[in-house]
Amino acid sequence: MATVTMYTSAYCPFCSRAKALLQRHGVVDLKEVYVDGQQALRAQMTERTGRTSVPQIFIGETHVGGCDDLHALDARGGLVPMLQAD
Template identity: 75%
Template structure:
């Protein structure tokens, strides 16, 4: 299974939704990087993604984007393919 990394924030409903979809999709080893209170980590995430909002989700080295992007990937039937790569 692919490696999944998600930049998150505490009490973020979109982070919770994204995590739930990933778990439903069989992801058991999710690397979560919390950006709260760590401006250098948020700055690194922004540099990698070009975005300041969370969640920001990577499957292997590919940036999926945020929660809506993850759900769109699932709706197109592409999420499982990426996770099994």
């Protein structure tokens, strides 16, 4: 299964929704990067993604986007193949 990294915040409902979807698809080793109060990590996230909101999700090295983007990818049938890639 591909490595999944999610820039997240402790009290973000969109982060929780994204994490739940990933777990439903078998992701058990989610690398969560908490940006709460971490200016350097938030700056890293913004530099990598061009976005300032959480969650920001990567599958492997591919930036998927946020929660809505992840759900849209799943609805198009693209999430499972990405997760299954090495």
